[in-house]
Amino acid sequence: MLTALGKSSITMGILERKIRQKENMRTNILAVAMQLVKDEGWQSLSIRKIADAIEYSVPVIYDHFENKEAILFELSMDGFRLLDRLLEKDKRKFADPEERLRAHAETYWNFAFKNPEYYQLMYGLGMPCSSPGKAKPEFNSFREHISEAIEGIVKDNKSSDEETCFKIYAFWSVLHGLISIVMMRCSDIDDSQMNKKVMDDSVNAFIKNL
Amino acid sequence: MLTALGKSSITMGILERKIRQKENMRTNILAVAMQLVKDEGWQSLSIRKIADAIEYSVPVIYDHFENKEAILFELSMDGFRLLDRLLEKDKRKFADPEERLRAHAETYWNFAFKNPEYYQLMYGLGMPCSSPGKAKPEFNSFREHISEAIEGIVKDNKSSDEETCFKIYAFWSVLHGLISIVMMRCSDIDDSQMNKKVMDDSVNAFIKNL
DNA sequence: TACCTTTGCTAACAGCGTTAGGTAAATCTA
DNA sequence: TAGATTTACCTAACGCTGTTAGCAAAGGTA
Numbered sequence: 001m002l003t004a005l006g007k008s009s010i011t012m013g014i015l016e017r018k019i020r021q022k023e024n025m026r027t028n029i030l031a032v033a034m035q036l037v038k039d040e041g042w043q044s045l046s047i048r049k050i051a052d053a054i055e056y057s058v059p060v061i062y063d064h065f066e067n068k069e070a071i072l073f074e075l076s077m078d079g080f081r082l083l084d085r086l087l088e089k090d091k092r093k094f095a096d097p098e099e100r101l102r103a104h105a106e107t108y109w110n111f112a113f114k115n116p117e118y119y120q121l122m123y124g125l126g127m128p129c130s131s132p133g134k135a136k137p138e139f140n141s142f143r144e145h146i147s148e149a150i151e152g153i154v155k156d157n158k159s160s161d162e163e164t165c166f167k168i169y170a171f172w173s174v175l176h177g178l179i180s181i182v183m184m185r186c187s188d189i190d191d192s193q194m195n196k197k198v199m200d201d202s203v204n205a206f207i208k209n210l
Numbered sequence: 211m212l213t214a215l216g217k218s219s220i221t222m223g224i225l226e227r228k229i230r231q232k233e234n235m236r237t238n239i240l241a242v243a244m245q246l247v248k249d250e251g252w253q254s255l256s257i258r259k260i261a262d263a264i265e266y267s268v269p270v271i272y273d274h275f276e277n278k279e280a281i282l283f284e285l286s287m288d289g290f291r292l293l294d295r296l297l298e299k300d301k302r303k304f305a306d307p308e309e310r311l312r313a314h315a316e317t318y319w320n321f322a323f324k325n326p327e328y329y330q331l332m333y334g335l336g337m338p339c340s341s342p343g344k345a346k347p348e349f350n351s352f353r354e355h356i357s358e359a360i361e362g363i364v365k366d367n368k369s370s371d372e373e374t375c376f377k378i379y380a381f382w383s384v385l386h387g388l389i390s391i392v393m394m395r396c397s398d399i400d401d402s403q404m405n406k407k408v409m410d411d412s413v414n415a416f417i418k419n420l
Numbered sequence: 421t422a423c424c425t426t427t428g429c430t431a432a433c434a435g436c437g438t439t440a441g442g443t444a445a446a447t448c449t450a
Numbered sequence: 451t452a453g454a455t456t457t458a459c460c461t462a463a464c465g466c467t468g469t470t471a472g473c474a475a476a477g478g479t480a
Contacts, residue, residue: 047468057429059470068468124394126334139396163411169397170384170412177387178379184334186349187379201373202380209415257437267460269439278437426477436467446457 026064028054030078033071037117042127072121079118080138083111087145097152098207104146105175105203109196112179125180146171153210167210174202236274238264240288243281247327252337282331289328290348293321297355307362308417314356315385315413319406322389335390356381363420377420384412 032053036045047068051058065071086107094100112119120126147168154164181187182195189195242263246255257278261268275281296317304310322329330336357378364374391397392405399405 046466048466058468059430060428062469063427123390123396124336126337140398165399166408166411169388169391169399169408170415173387173391173408173412174380174384175387176391177383177385180333180390181379181383181386186333188350189375189379198376198379198383201376202383205380205419209419256435258435268437269461270459272438273458421480423480424478427475429474430472432471433469434467435469436465438464438466440463441461443460444458446455448453448455450451450453 029061029064030074034075042120076121077138079122080141084138084141086111087141097149101146101149101153101207102203104149108142108175109179109199116183125183143168143172171206239271239274240284244285286331287348289332290351294348294351296321297351307359311356311359311363311417312413314359318352318385319389319409326393335393353378353382381416
């Protein structure tokens with residue numbers, strides 16, 4: 001598949017079309033996979049179902065992805081990029097670091113519950129191949145956004161770098177922890193508004209204590 | 211298998227021996243499964259490997275467990291019971307609610323990193339069949355222990371029941387969130403002592419703010 | 421036209437969870 | 451002790467999974 005593609009430069013149009021088709025196939029596979037996940041959950045996603053959905057045979061998928069994990073990884077990257085775009089919006093909207101931090105928390109929370117499939121994949125909740133450790137820039141997007149906001153709030157204080165670093169993780173932890181607990185139904189609070197109030201409360205306490 | 215076991219009461223000894231053997235088999239399956247998990251991780255645990263390890267054929271396992279998920283569920287219950295015993299120790303050791311809460315946090319943290327397989331199973335981290343929602347008393351053990359301690363600290367304050375409830379979840383969240391982030395290698399802090407300092411810091415801030 | 425690359429397929433391998441059905445041993449009954 | 455019955459256990463299969471080897475057809479190149 002388009003392995004040795006150099007050589008003649010006359011048929012550039014055809015080559016480009018092929019590259020375009022290849023990319024279309026790739027994005028199509030990802031789109032179809034994501035749709036299957038939304039419809040039936042991660043656990044029932046299979047290469048054969050993807051092949052059925054794109055109306056190609058199974059091995060075609062392996063021309064575009066090394067294995068199933070690579071597909072899941074790419075989808076998780078989509079999730080990180082989507083979250084990043086939302087956080088960037090907050091950044092443009094709120095100049096005040098405290099307001100921005102609140103907005104980031106809200107955005108993170110809403111992202112998780114509006115896109116539970118993404119969130120589960122991104123943070124390995126109830127997932128088979130959670131591919132931990134595959135650190136990429138996208139992976140740290142949320143931490144970097146809240147870092148910026150927290151450092152903005154804290155900059156007048158006498159906090160050390162280490163203290164600030166700790167606070168960043170503490171903030172992230174309480175959010176991620178609460179989302180995980182609620183999403184995995186470990187909480188016995190059934191009311192989603194109530195759960196959100198717990199988050200707001202925690203965020204308030206955190207900011208007050210900065 | 212021991213289905214209709216009533217009838218005659220002369221052969222009670224044999225019946226008891228059979229029940230004992232059946233229980234032995236059951237516990238043996240669980241023990242062997244846990245060992246396999248510790249050696250090779252959740253993802254590679256299979257019924258066939260368990261059968262090999264106990265030196266019986268595959269269907270024998272289904273005489274003792276409805277399916278693979280039931281085995282995982284039982285193992286997660288073992289995890290909850292183990293954690294519960296440790297928390298009970300704290301309770302006996304520390305009468306002062308603040309000291310007790312700190313001990314609980316420490317215990318929870320140590321439990322997670324000394325028994326990562328249990329923790330992952332109990333809270334569905336990177337797990338295929340995380341069986342969420344199957345609430346059992348064991349499931350709420352940690353929350354109830356910290357509830358007791360937090361209520362002990364807070365009882366002199368003017369906190370409402372709702373506020374207290376929120377605080378309990380906030381405390382649990384920050385612990386679980388940090389453990390998840392570290393365990394799933396989302397954190398870029400590689401030093402485990404450093405990570406624990408983040409926890410201690412958070413616990414301190416939390417208690418100070420009660 | 422002859423050649424070669426690309427494209428896509430069929431069919432298989434090895435593994436998985438699960439179960440139907442049969443056999444041999446252990447046990448109970450007479 | 452002999453026969454009937456229950457229990458214990460196994461073999462072999464079904465339908466699924468991820469993955470890959472190897473082949474046939476289609477396309478572009480000379």
